[in-house]
Amino acid sequence: MILKAQNVAKTYSSRDDFSLQIDNFTIAEGSFTAMLGPNGSGKSTFLKIILDLLFADSGDITLLGTNHKNKLARDKVSYLPENFSFPKSFTVGEMLHAFADLKTSPPPNLDQCISDLAEAFNVDYLDKKMKGLSKGMRQTAALMNTFLYDDRFYILDEPFNGLDAVQKKAIMDYIFQQQEERNITVLITTHILSDIDKTCDTLHLIKDGSIINSASKAEIQEQFGNVEEYYLNHFESANPVTS
Amino acid sequence: MIRFTIRTILKNKILWAWPGIFVLFAAATFYWGGISPSAEGASFVFNFGKASLPSGMVMSQITSFVVLMGIIGFPNHFAKALEPERASLMLSNPISRSEFFFSDLAAMVTISLAYAFLSVFPMAILLGIEGGIFPMQFFLTMLLFLPLLLLTYYVTIVLFLILTDSYLAGALLGWIVTGFSSLFLNIEKVLTTIGINSETIHTTMDVLSFLIPSSAAIQQVMQAAYGGGFTAIDGSLLAFALATFLPMTALSYYLYLNKEF
Numbered sequence: 001m002i003l004k005a006q007n008v009a010k011t012y013s014s015r016d017d018f019s020l021q022i023d024n025f026t027i028a029e030g031s032f033t034a035m036l037g038p039n040g041s042g043k044s045t046f047l048k049i050i051l052d053l054l055f056a057d058s059g060d061i062t063l064l065g066t067n068h069k070n071k072l073a074r075d076k077v078s079y080l081p082e083n084f085s086f087p088k089s090f091t092v093g094e095m096l097h098a099f100a101d102l103k104t105s106p107p108p109n110l111d112q113c114i115s116d117l118a119e120a121f122n123v124d125y126l127d128k129k130m131k132g133l134s135k136g137m138r139q140t141a142a143l144m145n146t147f148l149y150d151d152r153f154y155i156l157d158e159p160f161n162g163l164d165a166v167q168k169k170a171i172m173d174y175i176f177q178q179q180e181e182r183n184i185t186v187l188i189t190t191h192i193l194s195d196i197d198k199t200c201d202t203l204h205l206i207k208d209g210s211i212i213n214s215a216s217k218a219e220i221q222e223q224f225g226n227v228e229e230y231y232l233n234h235f236e237s238a239n240p241v242t243s
Numbered sequence: 244m245i246r247f248t249i250r251t252i253l254k255n256k257i258l259w260a261w262p263g264i265f266v267l268f269a270a271a272t273f274y275w276g277g278i279s280p281s282a283e284g285a286s287f288v289f290n291f292g293k294a295s296l297p298s299g300m301v302m303s304q305i306t307s308f309v310v311l312m313g314i315i316g317f318p319n320h321f322a323k324a325l326e327p328e329r330a331s332l333m334l335s336n337p338i339s340r341s342e343f344f345f346s347d348l349a350a351m352v353t354i355s356l357a358y359a360f361l362s363v364f365p366m367a368i369l370l371g372i373e374g375g376i377f378p379m380q381f382f383l384t385m386l387l388f389l390p391l392l393l394l395t396y397y398v399t400i401v402l403f404l405i406l407t408d409s410y411l412a413g414a415l416l417g418w419i420v421t422g423f424s425s426l427f428l429n430i431e432k433v434l435t436t437i438g439i440n441s442e443t444i445h446t447t448m449d450v451l452s453f454l455i456p457s458s459a460a461i462q463q464v465m466q467a468a469y470g471g472g473f474t475a476i477d478g479s480l481l482a483f484a485l486a487t488f489l490p491m492t493a494l495s496y497y498l499y500l501n502k503e504f
Contacts (some may be wrong), residue, residue, distance in 0.1 A: 051335045053327075054504040071339045079335035085328035089254045101247040103335035145332075157334075 008059030037206035061076035088131035248350035257316035262361035269365035278374030322410035355390030395456035425459035427452035460484035
């Protein structure tokens with residue numbers, strides 16, 4: 001099991017008493033899991049709790065077999081936050097080198113890895129400064145930083161923000177290739193339902209801090225046809241059909 | 244981790260003004276001034292026109308510029324690292340908060356030492372060519388105490404950065420609060436002058452003087468060392484200065500460990 005979270009609770013008194021309550025959440029190795037929900041439903045909060053960036057009031061989380069508070073739990077984990085800020089005066093190449101210093105064992109052939117990934121992601125601006133990049137270019141650079149290492153678990157919070165269709169396809173193709181070759185595990189949150197229609201094995205719907213429904217891709221296709229119908233059924237309908 | 248922080252700090256152009264000041268000063272002295280041995284016990288004096296200025300006096304003026312550069316330049320990367328957008332990128336890696344915190348202090352000291360070394364270089368050329376001297380203890384004072392002086396400000400600034408989440412507020416409050424250390428260093432005199440003899444107030448002030456990193460004590464030690472070498476250093480004053488680092492460092496560390504991003 002890559003991730004196991006039990007009875008995780010967190011309450012924010014400053015956010016209109018918003019509380020997150022995840023009773024049981026697991027992710028199996030090699031799976032592609034999506035977490036869907038409206039803005040402010042607690043998706044990012046839960047991801048940050050997993051990575052010990054936010055502290056849960058209670059609960060147990062095991063990440064790659066280790067308590068998530070132990071730094072070793074994050075040894076083979078890559079995270080792309082929804083909002084990120086890289087040093088603006090760095091070029092893309094410098095940024096990738098600098099962040100490689102934060103890894104326990106960065107690839108010995110880092111330059112080669114960067115140039116391979118740049119080719120896969122259609123990046124020809126490694127020498128451009130971060131401050132001069134467009135939103136889509138910055139997002140791609142951040143995705144490069146996420147996928148530069150041979151990690152086992154990738155946590156992606158709204159990874160396709162600002163990307164055009166061509167770029168999105170190039171990155172999705174790369175992720176699929178990595179899943180086939182290295183059996184990586186992906187946990188993704190997104191608002192663009194079409195992005196995950198064909199890709200996810202399992203989907204979790206989260207609302208007001210709680211998971212209200214979970215379903216496999218097969219169940220969704222059988223019962224709703226596609227992810228969008230599944231989503232709308234739970235968030236638009238007064239009496240949703242449960243899978 | 245320390246390499247990451249060093250890379251980030253080195254990108255800060257403001258800090259390059261620190262060795263820049265020394266290069267400009269050395270060049271200005273070379274063209275318009277001179278160096279000669281001091282008649283009053285100081286290691287040497289700077290001559291500008293008819294004015295002869297003791298090395299300690301000149302260096303303390305340059306040091307205040309260096310402190311200004313340090314206060315503006317050094318906290319920048321820590322302030323950025325406290326923003327959730329940057330912190331979540333960094334701390335989602337296999338590094339602990341303790342590692343981040345102490346690596347940051349270590350990187351700050353390392354860069355300070357490097358810039359202090361770069362500052363010694365033009366001074367050594369100036370003193371060698373112009374005065375025919377190589378005052379080793381003068382250079383060592385620069386190398387050892389300039390980083391230490393900046394660290395006194397930095398430790399306080401880090402605390403206020405964590406408390407306020409603002410670069411400007413952190414840098415300003417850190418500078419102001421550390422500036423109070425000069426008041427505490429002479430607190431006995433100050434209290435006596437204004438006629439306060441209460442034992443309780445004296446004791447309270449003594450305790451408070453240990454809670455703020457004493458930049459004033461380091462500056463006094465530096466001035467003494469510039470003038471009379473290492474033998475002129477008051478050991479108890481230096482020990483006091485080093486002890487004052489601990490409370491704010493410990494408090495900043497505790498707050499950082501418990502900060503959410």
